[in-house]
Amino acid sequence: MAYPRPTLSQLRQQALQDVISGGIPGVTAVLRFSVIYVLSMVLAGLSWLHYGYIDWVAKQSVPWTATGAYLAAWGALKGVYRKGATAASGTATFTATGTDVIPAGTQFALQGGLLATASADSVTADGITAVNWTASSTGTAGNVTLGTIVTLSSPVPGIQTTGTVTDITVSGADIEDDTDFRTRVMEAYQAQGQDGKANDYVGWAEAVAGVTRAWVVGNGAGAGTVVVYIMLDEANAANGGFPNGTNGAATGDARYTTATGDQLTVANAIQPSQPVTALVIVCAPIAQPTDFVITDLGTGNTTANQKLITEALTDMFVRLSAPGGTINPNNWEEAIGAIGLDSFEVQSPTGPVTGANAGTMPTLGTISFAA
Structure with missing residues (x-):
């Protein structure tokens, strides 16, 4: 059983009671703005801070509640280290004249205000030059999709100013929480x-x-x-x-x-x-989209509830889906039921959803809603 840490109010009451019960002749109450009252409040506050510190020390003393640097220390004892942020990288192509190339170190502006740098000289052939790039910032903020417009920060002779992302080599990731x-x-x-x-x-x-x-x-x-x-x-x-x-x-x-x-x-x-x-x-698992038809929502068929249902089903697939795995009707009934709707019915699918083979993973497809 966890130790019942006293609240600040309880500590204040205890301090005042200790003063009153301390055997001082004639003291049966303490005036709110008296010196002894203020000292009681100060001591109670200090005691509350001490309890908080001890509580924090207890959390850092075991790996299942430790945080920050203390959690990292517990992980290091087992050779497990926090994953650092990584920068996205990929390939972009530009129209080129002759054999002109984009030099290594050239900066690009990716659509959305992101910056990237050419990691090596581009390779030119048949009027197209392909250049490998690395995002200037780490984390998911540096990720782009295929087809994203790329613009040279400064002109390069013989190279068209704008190009497109044609390949994603490595995806950027945030530091592990x-x-x-x-x-x-x-x-x-x-x-x-x-x-x-x-x-x-x-x-x-x-x-x-x-x-x-x-x-x-x-x-x-x-x-x-x-x-x-x-x-x-x-x-x-x-x-x-x-x-x-x-x-x-x-x-x-x-x-x-x-x-x-x-x-x-x-x-x-x-x-x-x-x-x-x-x-x-x-x-990579092979996606097997599963479409849902949800009816009997009545007055609950609102944009807000539709968003909640979508988020619940998305979370369910992330938690339970696996290559070749199965998701059962009770799984999505529980996920949607947790929202607290007055009524709903999952009209489709009607039975378990299973990956077609060992590499196929059920994923959320489109969702149709009806009152």
């Missing part, structure tokens, strides 16, 4: 050592900046293979959380096609820890 970091720290304390178990691969994948969910399928691509599916729900929110890149193995593993983008980042991060004989293939 305490909630997600604490989950990984606790998993490390609960683990029984790392030797290539399914949970180990999940932990290795989720330790990569931006990765929020991961699943493992043993022998998913044949004997001796380990297929790791990943999602980046925050970094790639504009893409539904799905990774940007192509499926494959780590750099230098000649047994399989080398991955690109987010998948390559994760595969390379797993490689130093995985069992030496395992062929690890990092993949």
